[in-house]
Amino acid sequence: MSLPLLSEFVILHLGLGSFHRAHQAVYLQQLIEAGDARWSLSGANLRPDMAELLATLRAQDGCYTVETVSPAGDYRYQRIGAIREVLPWEPSLAAVVARGADPRTRIVSFTVTEAGYYLDPQDRLDTGAAELAEDLARARRGEAGQTIYGAVCAILRARHDASAGPVTLLNCDNLRHNGRRFRQGLLAFIEEAGMPALASWVRENTTCPNAMVDRITPRPPPELRARVREATGWDDAAPVTAERFTQWVIEDDFIHGRPDWARVGVELVDSVAPYEEAKIRILNASHSCIAWAGTLVGLQYIHEGTRTPAIRRMAFDYVTEDVIPCLDTPGHPSPVDLPAYRDVVLERFGNPAIRDTNQRVAMDGFSKIPGFIAPTVRERLARGEGIAGVAVLPALFLFFLRRWHAGTLPYRYQDQGMDEAVAHAICDAPDPVTAMCSDAGLWGDVAGDLRLVDAVRAASERVRTFIEEKSR
Numbered sequence: 001m002s003l004p005l006l007s008e009f010v011i012l013h014l015g016l017g018s019f020h021r022a023h024q025a026v027y028l029q030q031l032i033e034a035g036d037a038r039w040s041l042s043g044a045n046l047r048p049d050m051a052e053l054l055a056t057l058r059a060q061d062g063c064y065t066v067e068t069v070s071p072a073g074d075y076r077y078q079r080i081g082a083i084r085e086v087l088p089w090e091p092s093l094a095a096v097v098a099r100g101a102d103p104r105t106r107i108v109s110f111t112v113t114e115a116g117y118y119l120d121p122q123d124r125l126d127t128g129a130a131e132l133a134e135d136l137a138r139a140r141r142g143e144a145g146q147t148i149y150g151a152v153c154a155i156l157r158a159r160h161d162a163s164a165g166p167v168t169l170l171n172c173d174n175l176r177h178n179g180r181r182f183r184q185g186l187l188a189f190i191e192e193a194g195m196p197a198l199a200s201w202v203r204e205n206t207t208c209p210n211a212m213v214d215r216i217t218p219r220p221p222p223e224l225r226a227r228v229r230e231a232t233g234w235d236d237a238a239p240v241t242a243e244r245f246t247q248w249v250i251e252d253d254f255i256h257g258r259p260d261w262a263r264v265g266v267e268l269v270d271s272v273a274p275y276e277e278a279k280i281r282i283l284n285a286s287h288s289c290i291a292w293a294g295t296l297v298g299l300q301y302i303h304e305g306t307r308t309p310a311i312r313r314m315a316f317d318y319v320t321e322d323v324i325p326c327l328d329t330p331g332h333p334s335p336v337d338l339p340a341y342r343d344v345v346l347e348r349f350g351n352p353a354i355r356d357t358n359q360r361v362a363m364d365g366f367s368k369i370p371g372f373i374a375p376t377v378r379e380r381l382a383r384g385e386g387i388a389g390v391a392v393l394p395a396l397f398l399f400f401l402r403r404w405h406a407g408t409l410p411y412r413y414q415d416q417g418m419d420e421a422v423a424h425a426i427c428d429a430p431d432p433v434t435a436m437c438s439d440a441g442l443w444g445d446v447a448g449d450l451r452l453v454d455a456v457r458a459a460s461e462r463v464r465t466f467i468e469e470k471s472r
């Protein structure tokens with residue numbers, strides 16, 4: 001297959017959702033505008049869920065507008081042309097594999113959501129998941145798959161066969177130790193597919209830096225197109241909108257070169273751990289807290305919940321009482337000013353111009369509880385400390401889940417990590433609190449711990465009172 005020339009070096013990105021276009025593509029655009037055009041992006045989706053958007057982007061030569069809005073309500077518009085190639089989706093992923101095996105491709109990056117990694121709390125690959133089982137069967141037949149592992153496995157096999165050289169695999173999802181854990185899952189997938197020689201090659205010829213990514217990027221609302229047209233004169237059919245704030249911290253472990261991202265504000269560090277812990281536990285977990293609580297009292301947007309004192313208090317207390325003492329200890333002070341970080345995060349959430357929906361942020365609770373919330377419970381219990389602050393979050397989720405179970409949520413709840421039979425069984429149990437707190441998929445080694453059960457039960461009373469007061 002002949003492929004068009006993109007640039008000297010290429011980043012192949014898998015998962016062309018809103019976030020990639022508002023974050024990684026913007027950094028590369030800024031670098032290009034600063035005069036360094038050695039790198040460009042090729043973008044693709046592993047699933048057929050964005051066919052229309054991909055077609056639109058192709059029709060626009062990969063160009064689109066990013067709208068950003070500051071907490072003070074200042075709007076700015078930037079045209080992005082860094083995605084120089086948009087690969088159409090096809091079941092074989094042939095063009096994706098070919099681009100991945102192109103020697104110019106030095107980085108394969110991806111955003112496939114937290115639920116796209118199929119790792120259990122012990123970081124074992126959940127080979128029982130239907131999509132993964134299908135992809136393993138495809139890999140054994142020499143075909144590409146539609147999970148990140150099935151796709152990257154096919155790319156690496158083609159790259160190995162073509163002697164195309166080493167490649168960095170860069171995870172841009174909200175996942176703790178996202179590079180290391182992806183690598184663990186990938187190697188397990190390749191071994192399970194019966195390709196030990198490829199696994200050895202991957203160990204030697206790839207790196208997977210951990211990275212922390214941050215920019216609140218809501219689903220593009222219908223009115224965005226008109227706003228962009230009004231502001232820029234361009235009738236862009238694929239714009240995105242995001243907050244002005246942006247951050248990308250990456251461990252500097254690239255095996256075959258990288259863009260000079262430091263020129264445009266990317267932080268290249270030795271260890272991303274303190275940044276990702278602060279982000280996941282303070283930003284992402286509080287975000288879910290506000291989305292679940294807001295939904296329970298009939299709110300539609302994140303800023304509305306953040307500006308509701310009782311909801312803000314739940315998030316503030318959770319961070320202040322339970323998270324900060326975990327992340328900033330006398331032996332290991334955090335390089336992040338955590339109270340200031342908390343305050344900035346709450347200010348960002350309160351931005352009314354972002355209009356981020358509770359529906360988007362509430363999703364994937366069955367992946368977010370183990371990833372964002374359970375570590376705080378585990379660490380505090382191990383140290384004999386109380387968990388009253390953090391217990392409010394699963395208590396909110398349980399009320400939320402029971403609304404889903406009863407069919408009374410105001411929107412469709414999406415949760416790729418949820419086994420619906422398990423979720424219904426939790427809600428139908430004589431004691432749903434005990435049932436939820438005993439779920440090993442949510443809580444790992446603290447599942448069933450009576451201190452967790454008691455704390456969530458007490459927190460549930462606080463949540464019940466909150467809902468009753470708000471509905472009076």
Ligand SMILES: NC(=O)c1ccc[n+]([C@@H]2O[C@H](COP(=O)([O-])OP(=O)(O)OC[C@H]3O[C@@H](n4cnc5c(N)ncnc54)[C@H](O)[C@@H]3O)[C@@H](O)[C@H]2O)c1
Pocket residue numbers: 014015016017018019020045046047049050111112113114115116117146147148172173174175213214215216217218416
């Ligand atoms: N939106 C944000 O504010 C934000 C900020 C930081 C990080 N992120 C990360 O980016 C992810 C995507 O966010 P978005 O706003 O682009 O969402 P989106 O809905 O616009 O796009 C989701 C993308 O993930 C793909 N995908 C979903 N499940 C998959 C799976 N199981 N396997 C393979 N591909 C899958 C979809 O095809 C699509 O390309 C988030 O889940 C998060 O990890 C998002």
Ligand SMILES: OC[C@@H](O)C(O)[C@H](O)CO
Pocket residue numbers: 174213214215216217283284285287288361
């Ligand atoms: O908490 C939901 C996330 O998608 C969030 O918007 C993002 O992580 C902010 O960077």
